[in-house]
Amino acid sequence: MSLVSLIKSKLVSPTLDEQLNKIRKPIGSLGYDPWGFNNESVKLGFSLSKHLYEKYFRVQASGVEKIPAEGPVLLIANHSGQLPIDGLLIGYALASRQENPRIPRAMIERFFPTVPYLGNLLNEFGAVLGDPINCAKMLANDEAVIVFPEGVRGSGKLYRDRYRLMRFGNGFMHLAMKYRATIIPVGVVGCEETIPAIANIKPLAKLLGVPYAPVALPAILPAKVYLNFGDPMVFDDAEIPEEDVTERVEQVKAAISELIDKGLTERKRLF
């Protein structure tokens, strides 16, 4: 027995195997989809995330049932905490919900595909290069896609800027309008405290070819995470000027801001 199948047999129970097989996924005969998602790897990822989600970050999620059971969905969230832990936790929350679980896809930073091992691993777990064409084709495939419109502006921000929403790109709104995708705003509280960074060494980041080089503890702190899913928002596909698109983006941003405030009020202590 190979190492991978040994680990898999230890981690993935037959019930989980069956549970994940039942979820609809547009995959080919060998369990892959065009973006590198792999049905077998995702089972491993799911089991590992379970521990992180339940034991380490003790995630408290509310409103996950508001995500439609089918059709194109964009999960729009605030981004924070240097590493894409927020994406992983949102993904797990939807994949593990009792009724109509879905395996969402996450749009990731353009730098990841160039990293050996990690890039492929993220793809196998369902993460996809954050390209508008990828997002469009996935929405056309009726997938649920996690998007952080702040991008690296959000994940790379410093601890002193925590819970301050950075500028949102308009790309997601254009796609939501074109593909009539339902937008679910998500407020993430707690991820800011997982890797608090006090500074960003820009020359080092440039040298290494990475988006940012944070000065932070070399550890991920076990902050308690609150995920609040908001009410579905649907926008028509009318031909409107960019100004009005920005206005719509602001509506989503305001909804996320409210959800963050809700999470911050719910939170009694950091860890």
Added chain:
Amino acid sequence: MTEKRRPHILVTGAAGALAQQVINRLRNDCDLVAVDFREQVYLGDDIPSYCIDFNKRVFEDLFRRYQFDGVIHLGRIQSSQLTRMRRYNANVLGTQKLLDLSHKYGVSRVVVLSTYHVYGAVAYNPALIDEDAPLKSAGLTMDLVDSVELENLANIYLWRYPDLNITILRPCNIVGPGVRNSISTLLSSARAPVLAGFSPMMQFIHIDDMADAIVLAYSKNKKGLFNVAADDWVAYQHALKLCGCSRVPIPSIPPALSAFILRTLNLKSFPSYLMNFFKYPVVIDGRLFAKEFGFTPKRPLKEIFRYYRENKKPV
């Protein structure tokens, strides 16, 4: 009463396995003439076969003699063959000559075989690349310039001479019995190099399916540019595993080191300029061709890989 004239078709690249499959599918209903740049092949008494350089004047005699109705241009010299210069002459200038003659002698249907390599392998490629995506490979490596130029040329002739009815096919990796391209060589070998930590998504099409696609493209008169690929995908290293190849990892960072190692090894099946195709995915969207031409590949990936696994040791 005169019998209906059978279509006369010129098939180039006749020494290749794909052209022979296409010839076998068409020989009952058409009068074929086979040519190849590399060697003369015997294809039966009914099919005249020539070894000819398209750039030589005698090539025109074939057009005069046989009065072709159609041309199926499969004779593209692959990037692993010949020198860059000779490839340019054969692929670009040769194709230009072929298209000029086709126009001069009133050919009314042309099918040109290209490759998905023209899209180029970069880390920022989206998956399911459409036909209208930019062809990045010319900017990435000099060794694929001729492939891109061949396509550009075919595209120019496509709009300049609408009567030629040109259809350009950009297939994914063509594999299967008899295929001698670099990816087929890798899958059939006992050991194959991989770049450590990279296993891009790939698409494969069986040579029989590809031959069907070419014949279908020829028979339906729809000009344009089409990707040809099945709706099925597999990671490179997984494909090697299913073909029974043991993987030999090559350090992948820094990229200059991997390029140096590959240049030193000088493997025909894993040349340094194709390195990024084993690093980043180039996944094409074949749905337009499938829809327009009603094409469905019949051989699944498992069957393709079984062939390679069972034929590791040739008798």
